[in-house]
Amino acid sequence: MQFYLATSFIFPRPLRLRLLTLCLATTHLPLLGYILWGTATGRIAWAEFIILTLATMAGAAGALIGIGALLDPLHGQVNALNPVEQPERKRWAPTLREMSDISTRLFHRVRGPAATTREQIDALNIAANEDALTGIPNRRGFLAQLDALPLAGRKGCIAIIDLDHFTQVNEMLGHEEGDRVLVDFATRLSSQTRRVDIIARWAGQAFAIFYQDAIEEEASWSLARIAERMRREPVGTVNGQPITFSVGLCAWRGGPVMTAIGKADEALYRAKNSGRGQIQRAERPAVSLR
Known part of the structure; x- marks a missing residue:
C-alpha cells in the first residue's frame, strides 16, 4: 500500500x-x-x-x-x-477504502477458524486435566499443578484419601448413587480446604490433596475436621452407617513428588488394613479419626 x-x-x-x-x-x-x-x-x-x-x-x-x-x-x-x-x-x-474492506474481510475469515481452533485446543486441555464427574482436577491435572509450582511453593503435605467400603455403595445402592457420593465428597473437600491447597480425584474412589506450606499436624487436623463433619452430615450411608474415609499422609519438601505420593499410598494401605476410618502418616503412628 x-x-x-x-x-x-x-x-x-x-x-x-x-x-x-x-x-x-x-x-x-x-x-x-x-x-x-x-x-x-x-x-x-x-x-x-x-x-x-x-x-x-x-x-x-x-x-x-x-x-x-x-x-x-x-x-x-x-x-x-x-x-x-x-x-x-x-x-x-x-480505492483505499475498498482495499481496506477487502483486508478486513480476509482477516476475519482467517481469524474465525484460528479462534475456533484455539478454543478447541483449550477445551481439550481442560478435558485432559479435569475429572468429568466431579469437576476437580484428575491425576494428570494434579501432577501438572504441582509441577507448575515455583520451587519455594513445593513444600507441604500430600494426602491420598480413599472412601471406605465404596464397593458396597455401588453394589447395594447403584452406580448413580455412587457417582453422587463422589461428587458430594469432592464438594466437601473443596469447601473445607484452603484456596492454596490442590485437590484432585486420584482414581476411582481415591482423592488427593496437597496442603501447601503445611506440616503433618496441620494436615491431620484439617482431615480430622472433615471426618467429623462427615459423621454429623454424611455424604451417604452403607448399612445405616455414615461413609468414612482412610488417609495416607506424607510430608513433601520439594524432592521427587512421586516418591512422596508412593509413601502416602503405603500409609493409606496401612490405614485400610488397620481398620479404616483413620490417618496413617508415612513412617509414623496412626491417628484415629473416631
Missing part, C-alpha cells in the same frame, strides 16, 4: 495498468542492460540478443497472466462489497 501511494505520480492510476507498467519495466531490465553494454563495447551478439529478447517476452507474458489471475478474486471481492457499479466503469481501480 505504501509503495502504491508513493508511486502514484509515476505510473498510471488504474491498478491493472500500474502493475502492467511495473511488470514490463522490471522484466525488460536485463534486455536493456545488455543493449547498453553491447552499444558501449560494440560486442552485441545477435544470436544472444534474440534469445534474450524471446526469454524476456515470455517472462513478461507469464507475469501478466499471473497478475491477472491474482487480481480476478480481488475484483470479485470488491463487486461483492459494491454491488452497484456504474455502467461506464469497465476496469477496476480499487
